[in-house]
Amino acid sequence: MRIAKRDDWKTEPMPSASTKIALEKLYSQEEFDRITAGVIPEQMEDKWFIFYEAPWIYFHRSWTGFCIFKVRFEVVGDSVKIAEVQVNRDPAEYSNTDDKRNASMLLILLNSLSGRDLRNEMLRYIKGQ
Numbered sequence: 001m002r003i004a005k006r007d008d009w010k011t012e013p014m015p016s017a018s019t020k021i022a023l024e025k026l027y028s029q030e031e032f033d034r035i036t037a038g039v040i041p042e043q044m045e046d047k048w049f050i051f052y053e054a055p056w057i058y059f060h061r062s063w064t065g066f067c068i069f070k071v072r073f074e075v076v077g078d079s080v081k082i083a084e085v086q087v088n089r090d091p092a093e094y095s096n097t098d099d100k101r102n103a104s105m106l107l108i109l110l111n112s113l114s115g116r117d118l119r120n121e122m123l124r125y126i127k128g129q
Helices: 030-039 100-114 119-127
Strands: 020-022 026-029 048-053 054-062 067-076 079-088
Touching: 020 100, 026 030, 030 048, 030 079, 030 100, 048 100, 067 100, 079 100
Parallel strands: none
Antiparallel strands: 020 079, 026 079, 048 054, 054 067, 067 079
């Protein structure tokens, strides 16, 4: 498995117009290792470029390079938890300002990377909860 690095794709920094949102989630070390491997887009349909630089994982839109999410993790015993989430609030780069939908989208991305079942997160996202 190839590990994504910042230099693998065009990236823009998180703009100063950003905000923190609350999100609690624990992952096992094995799941965290899968998350931190990231994603390098392989085709036009791949919407995200994701890479890890401790202690942050960065989520960039693949077409624009805009940083949409930054997530900082902390080790807690045998697990790794989300400690902080920053979301892009620059309307020229990202127009979704609904914190619940942003949290749901981010959980879908993280759980997909970790190998977890996505059905419940997808249903919550679709329902806007």
